[in-house]
Amino acid sequence: MRLVEIIREVALTLYHAPTLLLAQNPLSSASGVYDSSQTPPTLPWNTYNFCNAPHVNAAHYDLPPQALSSDGAQLIHVSVVMRHHKRTPDNLAPSERALNPPMGWDCSGVEQLTYDLGGAAIAHEATTPPQHPFARKIWPGTCDAGQLTAGGLLDASQHGRDLWELYHDHLGFLNVVDPSEIWVRTSTQDRTMQVAGAMLAAMDPQRAGQPWTVYTQPASIDSLVPAYACPAANAVRNAFQAVPAWTDHLLGNASLKARLDAVFGTAGLDAWASWYDHFFDALTARTCHGHPLPCSDTAGTCVSEADAASVFAIGDFEYDYIWHAAQNASTYNSLTFGAFFAELADALAVPAFAHRFALYVGHDGSLVRLLAGLGAVPLRWPSFGAEVVFEVWESLGTRFIRVFHDGTVLAGLNGND
Numbered sequence: 001m002r003l004v005e006i007i008r009e010v011a012l013t014l015y016h017a018p019t020l021l022l023a024q025n026p027l028s029s030a031s032g033v034y035d036s037s038q039t040p041p042t043l044p045w046n047t048y049n050f051c052n053a054p055h056v057n058a059a060h061y062d063l064p065p066q067a068l069s070s071d072g073a074q075l076i077h078v079s080v081v082m083r084h085h086k087r088t089p090d091n092l093a094p095s096e097r098a099l100n101p102p103m104g105w106d107c108s109g110v111e112q113l114t115y116d117l118g119g120a121a122i123a124h125e126a127t128t129p130p131q132h133p134f135a136r137k138i139w140p141g142t143c144d145a146g147q148l149t150a151g152g153l154l155d156a157s158q159h160g161r162d163l164w165e166l167y168h169d170h171l172g173f174l175n176v177v178d179p180s181e182i183w184v185r186t187s188t189q190d191r192t193m194q195v196a197g198a199m200l201a202a203m204d205p206q207r208a209g210q211p212w213t214v215y216t217q218p219a220s221i222d223s224l225v226p227a228y229a230c231p232a233a234n235a236v237r238n239a240f241q242a243v244p245a246w247t248d249h250l251l252g253n254a255s256l257k258a259r260l261d262a263v264f265g266t267a268g269l270d271a272w273a274s275w276y277d278h279f280f281d282a283l284t285a286r287t288c289h290g291h292p293l294p295c296s297d298t299a300g301t302c303v304s305e306a307d308a309a310s311v312f313a314i315g316d317f318e319y320d321y322i323w324h325a326a327q328n329a330s331t332y333n334s335l336t337f338g339a340f341f342a343e344l345a346d347a348l349a350v351p352a353f354a355h356r357f358a359l360y361v362g363h364d365g366s367l368v369r370l371l372a373g374l375g376a377v378p379l380r381w382p383s384f385g386a387e388v389v390f391e392v393w394e395s396l397g398t399r400f401i402r403v404f405h406d407g408t409v410l411a412g413l414n415g416n417d
Contacts, residue, residue, distance in 0.1 A: 034051065052383070110152075256310055
């Protein structure tokens with residue numbers, strides 16, 4: 001299976017950076033949807049939707065040619081590696097409360113339950129007393145930063161139903177929603193576990209409220225995030241972010257940065273100046289939940305749709321540069337994600353699979369590294385709910401793997417390896 005070797009090598013071939021086009025796109029167009037989990041029916045079903053990525057489904061699925069031939073290839077295992085679904089912003093402005101609608105963010109129906117056997121089921125709900133001396137640093141409502149929202153939970157449920165419809169109803173591959181068939185691995189973040197739980201319950205409603213073991217690695221060494229320290233990787237990244245290929249885009253967008261700083265109050269903050277990650281996160285979380293683009297009473301201005309579209313384009317450029325186009329990007333990818341590539345390669349190469357289905361729920365940093373390693377370039381920022389699906393098929397004693405990204409088979413990885 002050449003694909004396993006591809007994963008082990010982590011795509012050593014380097015590519016050239018794509019030209020950055022700062023087109024003033026609306027928030028919903030053929031180039032990308034950023035304002036709804038529902039892709040407009042006027043666009044292709046697999047249009048890039050940052051709010052809710054397209055995924056494999058029965059309506060748009062074709063069997064590999066080997067399954068239609070006299071050889072009769074059989075599906076023997078499926079692994080899904082995905083990003084969690086949509087959440088609140090993970091990066092907060094110094095006066096975050098002023099940038100949000102008065103009602104804030106509502107997560108009252110999305111509590112994370114924590115309990116030990118025999119103990120009470122503890123539901124966690126965030127609350128910020130209005131008289132709190134630091135209340136200005138967080139929005140009103142019942143959500144914490146980076147928390148899965150009710151909309152994200154609904155999207156995860158639909159994701160689970162679509163997977164079950166494909167692999168149970170359509171293909172007859174999965175038989176039951178049970179740990180004997182389905183193995184789940186997440187990061188240590190609550191939102192990844194909540195997404196896994198919503199998907200399992202959507203596959204079989206009888207699973208709602210029932211215990212299920214989800215496997216994690218210790219937070220300090222988790223390969224899925226990844227979270228382990230790597231000074232060598234830091235040195236590589238620092239080097240390729242100190243050259244004009246990177247610094248020119250920061251200088252060239254100085255006026256945009258000044259307008260954003262005026263609204264967010266982030267001038268002089270290094271975390272908001274070294275790249276557009278924080279602005280991208282702060283804006284997409286809002287637009288995906290139907291919140292208005294932020295305004296500043298102090299500055300007397302708002303973030304325009306044109307500026308938001310520019311941030312989204314810059315975010316795609318930065319992700320592609322860091323994990324694909326920069327000199328030594330493949331080395332950086334190997335150093336920061338090599339542990340997970342090895343974990344996945346070993347899992348796909350076992351002589352006999354212990355489970356029919358494996359579900360890994362991680363983050364955007366998980367997916368962008370995986371896609372770079374698979375050569376799915378140029379890269380875009382992985383959407384909420386983005387997935388990579390590995391199908392392992394067997395024909396006449398020989399295995400082959402085909403790979404889907406957001407519902408579409410990756411070129412060159414269609415089961416011919």
